[in-house]
Amino acid sequence: MKGNVCDLKEAVSEIPDGAVIGVGGNTNYRRPVTLALEMIAQGKENLTVLTMTAGLACDLMVGAGCVSTVRSSYFGLEVFGFAPMFRRAVEAGSVRMVEETEMTVAAGLRATQAQLGFLPARALQGTDVLKVRPDIKTVTCPYTGEILSALPAIRPDVALIHALCADEKGNLILGGNLSIDIELAQTADLTIATTEALVSHREILSQGADIIGLNVDRLVVAPRGAYPTSCHPKYHLDGWMFIKYVRECQQDGFELFVDELKKRLEEMHD
């Protein structure tokens, strides 16, 4: 990472409208919620969210009107049910859905890492994903003759990652639930990370970094940066907050929830 640890507003101000945003974490675990709230506060528009499983952080951005396209294999709150704002937006036609699968995202990122146009996989054959993804081509294995999907290289413009801890060089430790964060950080032009805490370089060396500072561009210290999703082992998810979100969205209370969440975070920081 070039430069110093910076503040949230400054880091997020570099994200242009229309960017493809790679969102780190996994379902209800270690999502970059504080970063998402700042994206909303700065009125970002016309974003594409790109992730393997989209959850609360993405639903907040969709609900706030920041998102025009979703690329994900799963968009939901897992045990807490549907992601309400995503569901509403797709059913109303206000957000475009590009149907991904775990493999299209995984292999797509790997293809970019490998500097290839695609990676082949057995995935998707015989499913309707191929009908709604006319961009995905088919190849025949030159050795076995098997028909395979040619999964196109993908990459985010921006990666948003929340880390358990980080040092001042931007080396990150994620806490165990790795998801696709390493790949997002490697392939994005601009990786913005929040961290629960700053630690020494020696501390990072003793455990090993998950994401190295070479792949991180901005680092912000943001305790509870994943709240109400988890940041294992520091805090588990706050199920009450998820239930509140689902109930309030049902009553057109999305904005109310966002205010309550901000207030709750302020209280935690005092």
Place this chain on the structure above:
Amino acid sequence: MTEASYTIDELMVSQIARFLEDDDIVFQGFATFVVFTAFVLAKLTHAPNLYFFYSVGNSLSDVPGRAGISRIEELTLDNCLKRVTMTEINCDLAPSFRALEFMRPAQVDSRGNFNNTVIGRFERPKVRLPGGAGIPDSTNFNDRLMLYVPRHTTQVFVERIDFRTGLGYGEPGADRSMFSVVKGGPLLVLTNLCIFDFEEGWARLSSLHPGVSIEEVEAQTGFSFEIRSPVQVTEPPSSEELRLIREEIDPFGVRHLEFLSGEERLAAIERILAYEERG
């Protein structure tokens, strides 16, 4: 010996557990608590060498645990053998590990093709479901796939699914042989009423749960189906299985969530969160 009384979720857990063999590798998906409970039950009974792949933990584990909502990562991460990325699970492990998986479809047809993507048209759906996640990636070659349906209704068992998220047996004339070099196809569909298996790619009623009639299954199924002759009666769970489920694996009843929706489901989640807080 009198049979212990049981609820249908317990019967389904027991059936899934009995399907597993020792040394199996099982894949645990998102919020599939009936399946989680069954996997742990199998591990504690006849399959002590079971391995778990956790998609939420991104880990490989061989340790049993308790069903829960708030602290899943204490099981999937603190007590795992190996942590992996979602990319590694998909690209490097799933295709060759041949993990056994139970998936829960929103819609399924008489050929075992199923839908977890949209109800209605894809471009402008009536209901946008969460999405297929890894389902479309493996159905053309996974030969260890089972489906389960907590609420067997004509909304789920339909003549024609709205979107094919998972390949079952295709259609006559456009069957699996077009899409895969591996035979594969779902092996069965376990519901709260019965078990279907597949004969030449067509759903066949194989076993009725105790107290359920063929007529009831027909009334709740939107397609016609063959019936195995003689049709079996599903074995109820044993008292030891019930004890393990109720006391050790899922004392808070997390598995019931799969049978609930709407406000009833949210209220049940709140009860479980409260139990978890009390410790």
